Amino acid sequence: MSKISYTIKKKEGALIKDPVSLVKSYPKMHVTADCAIFGFDENELKVLLIRSDLAIYKDLWSLLGDNIADDEDLDAAAYRILRERTGMKDVYLEQVKVFSKPDRHPGGRVLTVAYCTLLNTRHHELMIHDNEIHWHKFSSIEEMAFDHKEILNGCYQWLQKRIQEHPLGFNLLPEKFSLRELQNLYEAILGIRMDRRNFRKKFASMKLLIDTGELEDDVPHRPGKLYQFNFEKYEKQKNSWTGIDF
Amino acid sequence: MSKISYTIKKKEGALIKDPVSLVKSYPKMHVTADCAIFGFDENELKVLLIRSDLAIYKDLWSLLGDNIADDEDLDAAAYRILRERTGMKDVYLEQVKVFSKPDRHPGGRVLTVAYCTLLNTRHHELMIHDNEIHWHKFSSIEEMAFDHKEILNGCYQWLQKRIQEHPLGFNLLPEKFSLRELQNLYEAILGIRMDRRNFRKKFASMKLLIDTGELEDDVPHRPGKLYQFNFEKYEKQKNSWTGIDF
């Protein structure tokens, strides 16, 4: 457990003139970004995973990840990964947490930064061509490669919190959606049941839903009205937004 | 802007047997942890900074940071830094965010993970011996070394949010404190003014303050009652805790 202190090495009063040679003496490690890409389909929370290509993790799934390049910052790496795997560019993506256990990767010291995003499976599934990539039901994921189950759990907790702070849920739904779909989404992610009337009242009072005048047309019962989220209005007032409480 | 994709390199169906040599081909970088150590004293939010030892940042201040060692995870590194600089062990410490711009460090590619903590300046100042380390008023910090001003701002935003989610503020106060001190703390951190009666009512309704029966004895006016925070009770009920709204 002997740890060396790297920065407390200057002599009193002597300033270091050459930061490059100072930094060179420090240890280096690999850094990756791993993306937990959540979707919502058939009333279930899904997550996009890729089959591990390491023999020791044969038949296990992992998050979509990649190394960060020398001249690339982490956000750029995360967006690149998303773009390479799903073809998507304009998607919300946020840094969640760093995972840094020294032995978390069997190939050596690899530190990873988890990123999380939410997207609409209907919009994006067509752009995925690699058949080693699949949407998995979040609730039925057991073992994963590396420490990715732990990372995924961290991302799920982040999602539960974030969805109450910002109206992210709309990224998971089709452009036009019914209030029932919206409520199903919140119930699935938060793991709670809500009163339908009160749920509708809450969203009505926010005045961020646009009634499209259209109705569902593929349901075996009375169709509900379809709404759109008013992203423009939200952008204007998001500085004073304090979240949604359920 | 050419980015290389590192993980999509296996041939279809071929599993990689040797993760070590795979990982070796990836780029490496330096990783540090930087701690924003907040304190509260004289009704002001303070932050503990160290004078930069790099000539190009002469006379500028920086956060307390250090490299992460080869066999150390990030949390351990952050706690080590705190211990080495302040002597403290049992302090709340949390990962805030990664800063990864390729050119953020003049000595090369150094990725840093910001950590944040809150502590009581009275309890901890005696253990600091390095006179290049000082408590600075948060509000009067202008320029800093590296991108540390940006990091510090990120930590301050984190603090504002966190202090409403968890009763962290008590870490900044003496063991026994008056309600006025408590209110001053929240007002200083959140940058808002609150009604004294309503503030007291809110804390009274939480039932997490213990009336010590003692009074302030160093004030030039009627002394207030001194309270202690009931950490034990909070621990028991913190699973159902949903935050403090101001």
Added chain:
DNA sequence: TTCGTATCGTGTAAACTATACACCTTTGTA
């Protein structure tokens, strides 16, 4: 000793928000 000043400590009414709860309507299907 008395007055001025600063803060302590407290309660209530009004506005707002959250909750619990039930019925008729509309559509599709059998």
Added chain:
DNA sequence: TACAAAGGTGTATAGTTTACACGATACGAA
């Protein structure tokens, strides 16, 4: 045409948040 499934709506109650004012206490200065 009747049944099943979900749509759409309103109200009363409880709880919470806000705004607001005055007498009490302690210290210090004149």
